[in-house]
Every structure is written in C-alpha cells, then in structure tokens.
Amino acid sequence: MLYEKNFELQKRLSTAKFREALEKKLVDEDIISLLEKINSMENYFTTSSCSGRIVVMEIPDFGDKLNAKWLGKWHREVSIEEVKRAIAKHNDGMLWFMLHSPILHVGAKTLEDAVNLLNLAIQCGFKNSNIKSISHKKLLVEIYSTERIDIPIGKDGEIWVDDEYLEKIVEIANRQLRRAKEKLRKLENELEKLQS
Amino acid sequence: MLYEKNFELQKRLSTAKFREALEKKLVDEDIISLLEKINSMENYFTTSSCSGRIVVMEIPDFGDKLNAKWLGKWHREVSIEEVKRAIAKHNDGMLWFMLHSPILHVGAKTLEDAVNLLNLAIQCGFKNSNIKSISHKKLLVEIYSTERIDIPIGKDGEIWVDDEYLEKIVEIANRQLRRAKEKLRKLENELEKLQS
Numbered sequence: 001m002l003y004e005k006n007f008e009l010q011k012r013l014s015t016a017k018f019r020e021a022l023e024k025k026l027v028d029e030d031i032i033s034l035l036e037k038i039n040s041m042e043n044y045f046t047t048s049s050c051s052g053r054i055v056v057m058e059i060p061d062f063g064d065k066l067n068a069k070w071l072g073k074w075h076r077e078v079s080i081e082e083v084k085r086a087i088a089k090h091n092d093g094m095l096w097f098m099l100h101s102p103i104l105h106v107g108a109k110t111l112e113d114a115v116n117l118l119n120l121a122i123q124c125g126f127k128n129s130n131i132k133s134i135s136h137k138k139l140l141v142e143i144y145s146t147e148r149i150d151i152p153i154g155k156d157g158e159i160w161v162d163d164e165y166l167e168k169i170v171e172i173a174n175r176q177l178r179r180a181k182e183k184l185r186k187l188e189n190e191l192e193k194l195q196s
Numbered sequence: 197m198l199y200e201k202n203f204e205l206q207k208r209l210s211t212a213k214f215r216e217a218l219e220k221k222l223v224d225e226d227i228i229s230l231l232e233k234i235n236s237m238e239n240y241f242t243t244s245s246c247s248g249r250i251v252v253m254e255i256p257d258f259g260d261k262l263n264a265k266w267l268g269k270w271h272r273e274v275s276i277e278e279v280k281r282a283i284a285k286h287n288d289g290m291l292w293f294m295l296h297s298p299i300l301h302v303g304a305k306t307l308e309d310a311v312n313l314l315n316l317a318i319q320c321g322f323k324n325s326n327i328k329s330i331s332h333k334k335l336l337v338e339i340y341s342t343e344r345i346d347i348p349i350g351k352d353g354e355i356w357v358d359d360e361y362l363e364k365i366v367e368i369a370n371r372q373l374r375r376a377k378e379k380l381r382k383l384e385n386e387l388e389k390l391q392s
Binding site: 001094111115118130131132133134142148149150151152155160161164165168169172 | 290307311314326327328329330338344345346347348351356357360361364365368
C-alpha cells in the first residue's frame, strides 16, 4: 500500500508539527506524555488530539458548525461559575453545553500496526475507536471513547435551564471527563508495557 | 487477507440472518430498502443497523449500560405526549433523553471496497463513518452520522426538567432525526447510481 511507502515522510512531518505545537503551548497539558510516547514508537505518529473537554458554544444556524462560536472551553473539570460566565456571553443561535471525550488521531505504518493499536485502545475503554481513513498518504487510527453530553440550553439569547439544572449537568460532565481522562492514563501505561 | 477468503461465507450467513430478521419484522421499516440495496451488491453485506432513533432510557449505575432500561424508543419523530408517557415510567438511576443517528455495519470484501464505501458515506453526510474492525472473519465499515443529543433529565425518580423544556428538546430531536434520515435516502440514491 502507498501509505506504507509514505510513512517515514509523514511521520517526520507530523513529528515536526507536534514539536512546533509543543513550543507554542498549543497541546493540552494532560495528553502530552501520551503523545510523546506514541511518537517515540517506530510505527506510529500522532496527527491531532484533544484530551477531552467541557464546552459551551453557540451555533448560529442549525448544524452550521463552521460558524460555531466557543463561549467556553475547558480541558479540565469546571465550576458552575465558569459555565455561567460563558453562558452570559450568549447572543444568538442555538446554545449548547457539551462534553467531548478525548480524541487522538494516530498514523500507523501498516494495517497490522493499525489493528493492533485499535484493539489495545478498545481494551483500555476507548470503545468508539476505529480506522478513520486510509489514503495514499496516511492510515489513520482514531482513538475515541463513549462519554458524551450534548444539551441544548438556550436559543437566540434566551436561556432554557435554571441554575439548579446547570449544577447537575456540570457535575455529570465533570465526572464523565474524569473517567475519560483515566482511560488516557491507562492507554499510556499499556503502551509503556508493550515497549519494555 | 483472511477476511477476503471468508467473505463469501460471511455474506451468506449475514444475508440469511437479514432474511430471518425481515420475516420476524425486526428491521426498521425505513432502512429496509437501503439494506436490500447493499446486500444485492457483490462485494458488501450488512451485519446490523439502526435507522436512527429517539430514546428515553434509565441507566442504574453511572455508565452501566448493560443494565440500562429502555422506557421509550422510536425510530421516527415523536410527540411530547409519547415522551412524557415514557418519562412517567422512570424509577431509579440516571434518566436520559437521547437522539441516536442512523448506524449501519457493512462487511466489505477488500480494503479497497471498504474505503470506497467509506468515502461515499462521508460524501452523503455520514461524517463519522469509519472502518470499525478488521478481523480474520470480517472487514467492517461503520456508516454513522454526527447528529446526536444526550441530555440527563432526571435521577432516582426525580425529574429535572419541565414540560416547556421537554417540548424544545423534542422539537430539536425530531428535526435532527429528519435530517439524519434524509442522508439514508441520499446514500441509497448514490449506491443506485453506482450500479446503473
């Protein structure tokens, strides 16, 4: 397969980009050591990632994600006050409160390498992991988990939920985020074992 | 690859299961013609599917999906009354209102067949499509879209949201379901064109 021939080049390019992002402090702190680990392995490299996040965003037209506006985004547990301050910025469109699981995209050298990583990720609790794409350039594994919250909480400047409800969903989101991030640690440990 | 050698057998087994499910009326009505189309193609067969659904469910312990209980499940748009009747059955655990996008699992003969179907599905709006698994038995493509709602609406018998809020989320869920199901029609049309 052509992606196999392009692997060394793609790994070099992606690793350089990763180094640059690290220098510019664009990488989520709590996923850096896992990304370093993967990039240190001979047959893999990372292309993009998010360590999991809690989000308040508004989407102008239904499903028009291109024009979505982040009102709050945290790669850690949040307080109700932080969420309320983000909500206060709401102007128009549909207002959402969301929890997004960690997500990693990893280039693999061969199909066998891809399947090995995929199966390991599933074992570590990343049950929605898959092979995201195969092109002449890259064979990409997506490491992804099931934790997810998508709650419409207002529209066009109107807020639909009260503080009491917000407190409950913030607590649930914090708990899910904690659980999802534990899986990142687990995956890192398992990769460590593979190499030793 | 071994899955290629097993393809004819797996297609035969899966097609027989599909026929049986059809006879027992276990297949969602509005996805049958798409499944028939895929199964009529030489290099593909379907293994499981859901045409998209709106769900009210309770999950006893956090994340314990094995013991989740369906209080309401509809593969079509719903009325606020239906949703309220489902919610009235809530007893304990966490209560969720959800919208799940259509999902199809399709066995492909070769990696090239899998990538072709994957790319076509993405073009038709199924942006979360991927290669779900590769084993000696099967190479499975997952056709999956982005529409999704996951709202905690109560816990241990207590309901956290009022009727006004329920009306809003039911309307949003109905709209998302409609949009997701249109993608099923689009995919069916594109597959039709491929064959003609």
